[in-house]
Amino acid sequence: MSISEKEAERALTEQVVASFAATPDERLRMLMQSLVRHLHAFVREVEPTEAEWMAAIRFLTETGKMCDDVVRQEFILLSDTLGVSMLVDAINHRYATGATDTTVFGPFYMRGMPERAYGENIALSPGAPALVHGRVLSTDGMPIEGAVLDVWQTAENGMYSGQDTAQPHGNLRGRFRTDAEGRYAITTIVPVSYPIPTDGPVGRMLDATGRHPWRPAHLHFMIDAPQHRKLVTHLFDEADPYLTSDAVFGVKPSLMVAYRERTADHELARRFGFDGPFCEARYDFVLDRN
Known part of the structure; x- marks a missing residue:
């Protein structure tokens, strides 16, 4: 990857971070900007294929479908098992x-x-x-x-x-x-x-x-x-x-x-x-x- 390509990827991250700059709630602004930085850093580190990223999206979609308002909360289970x-x-x-x-x-x-x-x-x-x-x-x-x-x-x-x-x-x-x-x-x-x-x-x-x-x-x-x-x-x-x-x-x-x-x-x-x-x-x- 060329230096210009890396710079373009990092510029994208900062563009997304900047899009939250006007968030009225200070805590929400900090949370969203930090989430973007860490999520983008993860993607740059592991370099997922498009198929792998779609598999991750399907995994999260299926996790949500396993949740209800009574006794089953698959997202809590996911949070628990990831520590x-x-x-x-x-x-x-x-x-x-x-x-x-x-x-x-x-x-x-x-x-x-x-x-x-x-x-x-x-x-x-x-x-x-x-x-x-x-x-x-x-x-x-x-x-x-x-x-x-x-x-x-x-x-x-x-x-x-x-x-x-x-x-x-x-x-x-x-x-x-x-x-x-x-x-x-x-x-x-x-x-x-x-x-x-x-x-x-x-x-x-x-x-x-x-x-x-x-x-x-x-x-x-x-x-x-x-x-x-x-x-x-x-x-x-x-x-x-x-x-x-x-x-x-x-x-x-x-x-x-x-x-x-x-x-x-x-x-x-x-x-x-x-x-x-x-x-x-x-x-x-x-x-x-x-």
Whole structure:
């Protein structure tokens, strides 16, 4: 390529950048101009053929077609598997405050799930019985009363209710509230590791690049409390084999918990109504003040 051709290519980039110069919103102007510079730099680096660029456009088109307003969000899945979701999370939580670590939101959250009582069972499908409990605290160590814990996890088949239409509505989902001492308790099943959906463009990308689709076993939490920052996080089973190779890069050591085996004569069994062996996991969440 001649110097004049390279100069013409760079002049094109600057022409496109300049086209956004009059954007009234300063932040939007910066975002669009930076996007153009980085996207053009990528194209110059890899020099895609026209066929490859059309394949990329088809990939993004198909990704959009796999999205809906209920449970399937292929673009979130793409962001997750490229590590972008965790990078955005890291950038937005750079400063150590003593609060519980955040992680990815994921593509399978559903609004409007049932309100649950303290210790209520959210499992409407089979699985190994479990109790997950602890407290929600502020960074000063004070308990937070009335914090709302929105909880969701997969069934034993590795699928979420809503995603799997055979599951009862609201299975393994619910909204819990802490008591005056900041305590919460959830009766559920031990989570299982599972593959992210591979029936769409993201699955084909993973297959083509030799990556596995598995996520380690986890329970999702979104916790809201007045005068505190919303917390979006997971609790991971510390014994899971996929902790070091999570397909969406979401694992943090501070979010691992142990599921301890308990017998039917354990004090917690009597309190929460277990009539046989179960597993117990305990975790205290800490929220930042606004």
